[in-house]
Amino acid sequence: MWGLVRAVTAVFDGLIGIFGRWNPMVGLLAVSILTGGVMLVIFRYTSNQQAIARQKELIKAHILEIRLFKDDLRMQFAAQRKILVENLRYMRYALAPMLVMLVPVLVILIQLDVRYARRPLLPGETTVLRVAVEEGTDLSSVRLDAPEGITVETEPMRIPGAHEVNWRIRAEREGSHDLVIAVGSERAVKRLEAGERVAKLSEVRDRAGILAVWARPAESPLPNGSPIREVALAYPERDLRLFGIGAHWLLVFFVVSVVFGFAIKGFVGVEV
Amino acid sequence: MRRSVGRFAFLLPAALVLLAASPAEAYIGPGAGFAFLSSFFVLFVTFLLAIATILIWPIRLLIRLARRKGKLAKTDVDRVIIVGYDGLDPKLARRWMDEGKLPNFKRLAEKGEFRPLDSSWPSMSPVAWSSFATSSDASRHSQYDFLSRDPKTYIPDLASVKIVNPTRRIKLGKYRIPLGKPVVRLLQRSIPFWKILGEHGIFSQIIRVPITFPPQKFNGAVLSAMCVPDLAGTQGTFTFFTTDTEGAKAATGGVRKPVARNGNIVEAFVPGPANSMTEGQEELRVPVRIVIDEANESATLHLPDETFRLRLREFSPWKRVTFKPGLGVRVNGIVRFCVLSIRPHFELYLTPTQIDPDKPAMPISEPLFYSVYLAKLLGPYSTLGLAEDTWALNERVLDEELFLEQVWLNHEERERMFFNAVDQTKRGLVACVFDCTDRIQHMFWRYFDENHPANRGKDTVRFKHAIENLYVRADELLGRIMKTCDDPRTVLMVMSDHGFTEFSRGINLNSWLALNGYMAMKNGDKTCKDWFQGVDWSKTRAYSFGLTGIYINKSGREGQGIVDPKEALALKREIAAKLSGLRDEERGKTAVNDAIVAEDLYTGPYLDASPDILPAFNTGYRISWESAVGKADGKVFTDNTKSWSGDHCVDPRLVPGVLFCNRRLARKNPAIVDIGASVLDLFGIERPRHMTGRSFFRAAPEEDSAGSVPRGAANG
Numbered sequence: 007m008w009g010l011v012r013a014v015t016a017v018f019d020g021l022i023g024i025f026g027r028w029n030p031m032v033g034l035l036a037v038s039i040l041t042g043g044v045m046l047v048i049f050r051y052t053s054n055q056q057a058i059a060r061q062k063e064l065i066k067a068h069i070l071e072i073r074l075f076k077d078d079l080r081m082q083f084a085a086q087r088k089i090l091v092e093n094l095r096y097m098r099y100a101l102a103p104m105l106v107m108l109v110p111v112l113v114i115l116i117q118l119d120v121r122y123a124r125r126p127l128l129p130g131e132t133t134v135l136r137v138a139v140e141e142g143t144d145l146s147s148v149r150l151d152a153p154e155g156i157t158v159e160t161e162p163m164r165i166p167g168a169h170e171v172n173w174r175i176r177a178e179r180e181g182s183h184d185l186v187i188a189v190g191s192e193r194a195v196k197r198l199e200a201g202e203r204v205a206k207l208s209e210v211r212d213r214a215g216i217l218a219v220w221a222r223p224a225e226s227p228l229p230n231g232s233p234i235r236e237v238a239l240a241y242p243e244r245d246l247r248l249f250g251i252g253a254h255w256l257l258v259f260f261v262v263s264v265v266f267g268f269a270i271k272g273f274v275g276v277e278v
Numbered sequence: 279m280r281r282s283v284g285r286f287a288f289l290l291p292a293a294l295v296l297l298a299a300s301p302a303e304a305y306i307g308p309g310a311g312f313a314f315l316s317s318f319f320v321l322f323v324t325f326l327l328a329i330a331t332i333l334i335w336p337i338r339l340l341i342r343l344a345r346r347k348g349k350l351a352k353t354d355v356d357r358v359i360i361v362g363y364d365g366l367d368p369k370l371a372r373r374w375m376d377e378g379k380l381p382n383f384k385r386l387a388e389k390g391e392f393r394p395l396d397s398s399w400p401s402m403s404p405v406a407w408s409s410f411a412t413s414s415d416a417s418r419h420s421q422y423d424f425l426s427r428d429p430k431t432y433i434p435d436l437a438s439v440k441i442v443n444p445t446r447r448i449k450l451g452k453y454r455i456p457l458g459k460p461v462v463r464l465l466q467r468s469i470p471f472w473k474i475l476g477e478h479g480i481f482s483q484i485i486r487v488p489i490t491f492p493p494q495k496f497n498g499a500v501l502s503a504m505c506v507p508d509l510a511g512t513q514g515t516f517t518f519f520t521t522d523t524e525g526a527k528a529a530t531g532g533v534r535k536p537v538a539r540n541g542n543i544v545e546a547f548v549p550g551p552a553n554s555m556t557e558g559q560e561e562l563r564v565p566v567r568i569v570i571d572e573a574n575e576s577a578t579l580h581l582p583d584e585t586f587r588l589r590l591r592e593f594s595p596w597k598r599v600t601f602k603p604g605l606g607v608r609v610n611g612i613v614r615f616c617v618l619s620i621r622p623h624f625e626l627y628l629t630p631t632q633i634d635p636d637k638p639a640m641p642i643s644e645p646l647f648y649s650v651y652l653a654k655l656l657g658p659y660s661t662l663g664l665a666e667d668t669w670a671l672n673e674r675v676l677d678e679e680l681f682l683e684q685v686w687l688n689h690e691e692r693e694r695m696f697f698n699a700v701d702q703t704k705r706g707l708v709a710c711v712f713d714c715t716d717r718i719q720h721m722f723w724r725y726f727d728e729n730h731p732a733n734r735g736k737d738t739v740r741f742k743h744a745i746e747n748l749y750v751r752a753d754e755l756l757g758r759i760m761k762t763c764d765d766p767r768t769v770l771m772v773m774s775d776h777g778f779t780e781f782s783r784g785i786n787l788n789s790w791l792a793l794n795g796y797m798a799m800k801n802g803d804k805t806c807k808d809w810f811q812g813v814d815w816s817k818t819r820a821y822s823f824g825l826t827g828i829y830i831n832k833s834g835r836e837g838q839g840i841v842d843p844k845e846a847l848a849l850k851r852e853i854a855a856k857l858s859g860l861r862d863e864e865r866g867k868t869a870v871n872d873a874i875v876a877e878d879l880y881t882g883p884y885l886d887a888s889p890d891i892l893p894a895f896n897t898g899y900r901i902s903w904e905s906a907v908g909k910a911d912g913k914v915f916t917d918n919t920k921s922w923s924g925d926h927c928v929d930p931r932l933v934p935g936v937l938f939c940n941r942r943l944a945r946k947n948p949a950i951v952d953i954g955a956s957v958l959d960l961f962g963i964e965r966p967r968h969m970t971g972r973s974f975f976r977a978a979p980e981e982d983s984a985g986s987v988p989r990g991a992a993n994g
Contacts, residue, residue: 065320067654070647072327074499077342078481081702082331089324097317264315275583278316 007216008226015206015223018117022204030204031248034122034258041114042263043270045107050276052103059277061096065089113220115259120206120224122255124241126199127177131242132159135173135196137187138236145171151186155179156198169235189233196237197225212236347477351962356767357703358957361696361759362410362487362711363752364403365719365926366774368394368936374749382757386772386938394934396949397776399879400826400892401930403716404438404504406775406950407488412468413954413971417882420467421489422889423824424505430837432810434823434908436513438465438489438505443554453555453604462492462640467884468968471954472498475707478963482707483699486692488775491663493644501643501652501695503711506663508630509551509601509611509639510561514662515630516670519546522623531669539624544568548581548613550601550631551639562601562609570620577617577626588617593683596658598634610634612658614687616680627675629684633661652695659691666717672920678741681721689714693755700762707957712755718748719778723924730782731917763940769960774935775950781925783862784902784918785869785895787822788910790860796820796853797910809908816840820853820890823908825901825927827889828853835886850875850890857893862915869899869915871929882970894929901927944977 021040025033068088075081127133137148145164148171152158160174177183180201187194199205208224212235219227228234246255271278371392375384386392398406398416400423408414408421416422426437444458466489472482476497484490488504508514516532521539537544550562567580575590581597588594596612603609611631619625633639636653642661643649653659666685670676676684689712696710722744724730756772763770791797792804798817799806806812810821815831815838822828830846833839841849857873872894880888895901903920904911926933937948945952951971958965959973972978 062316063654067651069323069327070651070654072331074645074648074651075481075702077338077479077497079331079335080704083328086324086328086331089320093317093320093324096320097314100314100317268315 008219011219011223012226014113015117018121019206022121026203029248030122030244031246031258033204034118034246034255035248035262037114037118038259038262039266041111041259042266043274045111045263046267046271046274046276046278048107048110049103049267049278050274052106053277054099054102055277058096058099061092061099062277064092065096068092115256116221117206117223118255118259120208121204122244122246124207124209125244126201126203126205126207126241128202129177129179129200131200132174132176133198133239133241135175135185136236136238137171137234138238139169139171139189140233140235141169143169143189143233145169147190149188151188153183153185155181155200156183156185175239185237187234187237192232192234194228194232194234194237196239198239199241207241209240210236210238342479345477346479348963350478353960353962354767355769355960356705357763358707358769358771358960359700359703359759359763360707360709360953360957361756361770361772362407362709363715363772363774363936364488364711364713365716365776365778366749366752366772366936367719367777368392368934369777370745370749371936374746379746379750380753382753382760383772383938386756386760386770386940390938390940391943392936392938393943393946393948394777395773395937396947396951397926397930397933397935398950399874399930401776401926401928401933402825403775404489406935407504407711408438408466409951409971410773410775410953411470411472411487411489412466413471413951413965413969414468415880415882415951415970417876417880417885417888418468418968418970420465420884420887422887423826425824426465426887427823427829429829429835429839432815432821432837432908434809436505439463439491440465441511450605452557454557455555455605460640464489464492464494469966470494470496471958471969472496472500472707472709474958474963474966475961478961480706480961481703482709483703485695485699485708485710486713487709487711488663492641495644498706499643499645499648501649502661502663503713504663506633506642506661508632508662509609510549510631511551512630514664514667514669515549516667516675517549517628517630518670518675519544519626519628520623522625529669529673529675531667532673532675534675537624537626539570542570542572544570544624544626546626548599548611548628548631550599550611551609553603555603555605555607562603564599564601566615568624568626570624572620575620577620579615588615590617590620591680592616593680593687596660598636598658599631608637609639610637611639612661614684616676618675618680627670627680629660629665629667630662632665635659635661652698655698656691656694659695660688664713666713668717668721668922671721672922674921678722678737678744678921682718682741682744685714685717697758697762700759712752715748715752715774719745719924721921721923722748723778723780724921727780727782730780730923731919732782732921732923734919736921760940768940770940771953772936772938773950773953776926776930776935777933778924778926779928779933780898781900781918781923782898783865783869783900784905784916785860785893785899786902786905786909786911786914786916787828787893788905788908789912790857790914791820791822791828791853792910792912793914794856799910804910805912806908806910819849821908822889822901822905824889825906827893828857828891830890846890847875847877850877854891857891862899864915865898867898868896870894871896894931895927897928897932899928900925941975943974945972945974948974 022033068085071085072082150173155178157176157178158173159176163172177200183198185196196211199207206224211225214222214227374380398409404421404424405416408419412419423437425434427434440463442461444456446457447454472484473496475482482498484500486503490500491502491506493500493502518534519537523536537546546566547563552559553562569578578587594615599611601609612634613631614629616627618627633642635649638649665688671681699708724732725742796819798814799812800814818831819841820828820830830841831839832841832843832846854873854875857870860870862869870893874892876888876890902916952974955965955969955971956973956975959975
């Protein structure tokens with residue numbers, strides 16, 4: 007499964023990498039537009055287009071009914087009731103394509119989330135590295151080897167109750183830095199990204215299961231049987247801006263993908 | 279196994295959602311966004327409309343009360359439902375009621391009333407339905423025929439509609455952009471009774487009542503019918519594509535087009551309107567590529583936006599076509615296809631390209647969006663005035679079976695409109711006219727008489743019961759209607775504008791006039807071609823065209839008139855006297871029972887638009903096809919060999935309509951002019967003085983005139 011996750015992640019790396027030199031918003035816009043188009047096509051082939059068109063016509067008919075019987079309060083409310091009923095039926099026809107699209111859209115969202123929700127550390131910024139181990143593991147045996155470009159600012163802080171060891175670390179240089187955590191002879195690597203570019207960020211590396219690996223696409227899961235349960239570090243939230251306008255990446259994705267979908271539905275011949 | 283896979287398919291996304299549960303990932307993407315955004319928009323608009331309805335209602339109520347004309351008298355009626363069966367004949371209805379074949383008609387007659395209904399004079403649909411709408415005779419609503427003429431030029435025109443295209447245009451490259459829209463004017467005079475109802479706050483839905491085009495503004499909704507043109511501006515022109523070059527000859531009411539077959543491919547087109555935006559005004563077309571599947575006796579038709587398969591002799595559903603005259607302008611139409619033959623020749627029939635009710639190229643309803651509303655609610659429907667293609671059957675392009683199928687397809691659309699209107703109306707009027715009765719009787723009457731000349735070379739057995747089946751089906755519809763109208767405050771009327779009779783012999787009035795010295799041809803000929811080509815107007819004192827009668831070539835009125843107006847009346851009486859009792863010696867029958875001078879029939883303000891002499895033809899006779907188009911062929915009597923073998927353009931006393939009502943009438947001789955006045959009476963509204971009709975729910979014994987000229991023609 008991890009191989010598949012890696013392949014999908016590589017596709018996104020390539021796609022977003024095309025826009026790597028520009029403002030991060032550009033790559034997000036490109037993916038949103040592409041997603042809007044692809045989802046529209048999926049919607050076309052997974053929905054009952056005829057039924058959707060019919061429901062829309064009925065809704066419009068009942069809206070016209072309100073105009074037609076403008077002096078008849080009873081008919082007006084009857085028409086409004088029919089609009090609500092037809093609208094529910096219309097939403098029912100959206101359920102099947104929604105379920106079909108749920109999986110690919112979740113994958114896309116996760117891939118975008120690991121790149122656009124947070125940003126890498128800037129040189130000089132600090133974060134806390136947290137290593138959780140299995141119960142019974144000697145916390146004094148947990149060590150951290152920081153590569154060049156990363157400074158470990160504090161001595162390890164051991165929390166026996168939580169079976170954790172924490173360090174405060176500081177990024178000194180841009181780039182991908184592999185922190186090596188050793189427990190006895192067992193070793194695990196946690197990647198830390200530093201710099202201004204868009205990179206896939208993993209805040210937690212753990213023993214993700216067969217499905218959970220889709221939610222942690224930036225790093226492979228820890229092997230089962232390792233005394234290390236979880237390695238985590240925190241990144242700052244990304245402030246996305248284009249021409250001085252800032253917005254959460256999810257909002258940008260939602261608006262752009264939907265607006266693009268609506269804009270081209272006529273050309274593609276899709277009833278939405 | 280399949281079940282567990284299905285469960286897994288459901289659990290997978292659910293698990294992903296849970297595993298990736300952060301606020302960011304709670305969103306499920308544009309797919310849902312597409313659907314739900316529209317829904318939320320609709321919900322939002324509905325909510326706003328509901329609020330607006332509540333807020334505006336008191337204001338609207340006050341405006342309505344202020345505008346209302348006069349007070350309504352208290353009555354015991356909330357709703358009037360009028361079902362018009364065009365041409366339903368009282369004699370046939372009585373016969374099949376007595377035979378127990380029309381139980382619902384019988385039940386309605388027993389509950390209330392069944393009487394012959396005096397038709398208009400002349401007993402033609404445009405005249406009779408105008409009398410129905412206005413409660414007036416022809417001289418008050420000015421409708422005497424389908425056709426009228428410009429007396430200055432003798433050129434015919436539609437009697438009920440005038441379409442004036444804008445004359446000023448801007449030249450832009452190859453385009454000529456008209457400045458303004460065509461003006462479509464209704465030539466029917468007087469006021470429909472539903473307008474008077476509306477002025478008193480009573481809402482009506484008027485569906486497919488003839489001569490309501492262009493629709494007029496009133497407090498209610500009307501969907502136009504008879505005289506609504508097709509997109510080409512004609513009263514209905516079918517198209518017939520054939521690979522048989524012999525079959526691609528000229529046709530009346532349609533166009534025959536030869537096409538080539540390359541392998542299994544035939545390239546045809548849907549004809550549209552003339553492109554009024556270009557100098558040449560060439561016909562706009564939408565291409566159709568046809569792929570023939572001989573093995574399966576079917577064809578696949580490729581339109582620009584749609585591909586569909588048709589079995590042999592199967593009508594397609596309505597297909598939408600868009601014509602593009604240029605500059606972003608679009609004209610929308612609807613059309614049905616039917617593959618008539620695959621071998622030895624490929625043959626394709628197209629209905630006339632009709633106005634798309636969802637995107638009407640010209641108003642066919644009032645309010646304008648009423649046709650749109652019906653199309654969205656019930657799907658596309660035929661909009662042409664005469665949507666049943668009688669010409670295609672006359673020309674033997676369609677056969678009886680396909681013609682009947684087309685009629686019933688159209689009929690089903692109207693049934694749906696009618697029941698929708700009835701369901702919506704708790705107080706008010708619903709009037710709907712069903713044309714199937716008229717069209718089928720016109721085309722199948724020949725089956726009643728084996729010796730009918732129209733039977734030559736045609737089947738006389740297979741559809742022998744078509745008219746009987748028609749009445750049975752009308753009865754079945756009536757049964758369903760009666761179920762929805764079964765309350766004491768609903769008045770149900772089932773009526774027809776005229777009855778029916780045989781049409782086996784045509785009378786050419788122009789030939790008769792020529793032979794009797796009233797009409798003269800150039801070079802001393804006794805014949806002239808269509809639309810009076812070859813007539814010497816300087817020596818012509820009378821002429822005929824259309825299906826109603828004879829006009830005097832009166833000086834001062836006609837462009838080349840020669841008859842002194844002072845002598846016109848005497849000439850009319852002379853011609854009428856000669857024509858009365860005209861015998862068909864070949865058959866040994868009287869062909870013309872009577873010929874009436876217009877002044878003896880009418881007293882209204884539009885008397886001058888009437889034919890000057892109106893012959894009252896005997897059963898079996900009617901103005902011939904040739905005479906109707908201004909032709910004289912030297913023969914007065916000819917056999918009618920067309921499938922159009924029944925008619926009603928005879929002495930109106932011979933073809934009364936029917937009136938069934940679930941209430942007793944106070945008068946014995948109701949007339950079609952009385953219906954509007956009676957409906958006003960039911961709602962407690964006084965009859966306006968301009969109406970010649972009187973309520974038949976009120977006794978007026980002095981008005982009884984059984985056996986005389988129908989009151990549809992005379993003065994109330």
